[in-house]
Amino acid sequence: MIVVLTLAGAAVGQIVPGDPDSYPSVSIVNTPHNLNNYPGVSIPGNQVCLPCHTPHNALKSGEENVLWNHQETTQTFTMYMATAGQPEGPSKMCLSCHDGVTAIDNYGSVTTGSITITGSANLGTDLSNDHPIGIAYPTNEPTEYKNPSTFAPGIGGGPGVRLVTINGADRVECTSCHNVHNNGLGNFLRVPVQESYICLQCHIK
Ligand code: HEC
Ligand code: HEC
Ligand code: HEC
Ligand code: HEC
Numbered sequence: 001m002i003v004v005l006t007l008a009g010a011a012v013g014q015i016v017p018g019d020p021d022s023y024p025s026v027s028i029v030n031t032p033h034n035l036n037n038y039p040g041v042s043i044p045g046n047q048v049c050l051p052c053h054t055p056h057n058a059l060k061s062g063e064e065n066v067l068w069n070h071q072e073t074t075q076t077f078t079m080y081m082a083t084a085g086q087p088e089g090p091s092k093m094c095l096s097c098h099d100g101v102t103a104i105d106n107y108g109s110v111t112t113g114s115i116t117i118t119g120s121a122n123l124g125t126d127l128s129n130d131h132p133i134g135i136a137y138p139t140n141e142p143t144e145y146k147n148p149s150t151f152a153p154g155i156g157g158g159p160g161v162r163l164v165t166i167n168g169a170d171r172v173e174c175t176s177c178h179n180v181h182n183n184g185l186g187n188f189l190r191v192p193v194q195e196s197y198i199c200l201q202c203h204i205k
């Protein structure tokens with residue numbers, strides 16, 4: 001018997017850094033950020049957004065309000081740069097699961113969850129061995145750091161690497177490099193890691 005396998009839609013082309021048309025787009029529904037995919041976690045009605053967002057009675061208010069629904073980390077972090085304060089804004093949101101301490105199933109009114117991230121995606125509370133965050137982008141060093149206006153587009157021609165404005169400063173945060181909602185490039189990256197393209201968005205090397 002001859003079995004013909006047709007991998008419909010699975011033919012992924014090569015990712016070409018600098019050509020956003022070659023960047024695959026993968027909805028959050030089919031990624032590790034659909035917590036329903038995580039062993040032991042069951043979200044009512046398979047509502048993928050719910051562990052992170054709620055339409056009403058959100059936890060965060062003000063500038064950083066993205067209708068946040070997840071328990072926030074209470075850990076004290078060791079930062080890469082002495083000048084950085086404790087994580088704020090989107091970085092604090094990421095670390096509310098990626099600290100390896102805060103239960104990923106603690107969201108909404110639930111505080112009795114017990115499932116934590118255990119593998120390499122657990123950054124822990126010592127961030128001194130991770131790329132610096134919580135720092136202002138050094139626009140005053142034009143021979144070392146590129147002008148943000150030159151940051152190239154990301155998936156689907158949307159925003160690529162970007163700075164996050166917190167307390168009036170344009171800063172590098174987790175979401176400068178990551179897009180929580182799209183895993184087309186792997187590791188939820190905003191632009192490809194191939195050829196260190198993502199690094200060369202900012203660093204002149
Ligand atoms: C694992 C956590 C997580 C999940 C799940 C998640 N988000 Fe988000 N979302 C975030 C974080 C963190 C931010 C703020 C940082 C940023 O802007 O990227 C955000 C920001 C947003 C924003 C405002 C800024 C933007 O990017 O447009 C919208 C709208 C949004 N999310 C919609 C959704 C919807 C709709 C879903 C479900 C289909 C969803 N999110 C699922 C973490 C999540
Ligand atoms: C509600 C909990 C939650 C939040 C909030 C969250 N994540 Fe995650 N994330 C997870 C889980 C669970 C995994 C899967 C971990 C595993 O498989 O061990 C994951 C995996 C990842 C991965 C690895 C993806 C892969 O393909 O293996 C990256 C990168 C990541 N997250 C970045 C972020 C960033 C950046 C933020 C904030 C903008 C964030 N996450 C916010 C729960 C979360
Ligand atoms: C300067 C860019 C940059 C910043 C800032 C950044 N990351 Fe990443 N992150 C990356 C890259 C690039 C990878 C993929 C590394 C690889 O392919 O080996 C990655 C990988 C990851 C992974 C997957 C690790 C694994 O081995 O499973 C997680 C989780 C993650 N990042 C979370 C975060 C969180 C949370 C923050 C903020 C505290 C953050 N990242 C800040 C660039 C960044
Ligand atoms: C969004 C812009 C941005 C991206 C993308 C980025 N960096 Fe950085 N990087 C910075 C900034 C800003 C600093 C800290 C500058 C300062 O104030 O000294 C930094 C610091 C560093 C340092 C530490 C330098 C020191 O003096 O301790 C290293 C190493 C580094 N980055 C490597 C990388 C690598 C590797 C990548 C790609 C995986 C990357 N960066 C991606 C902006 C970026």
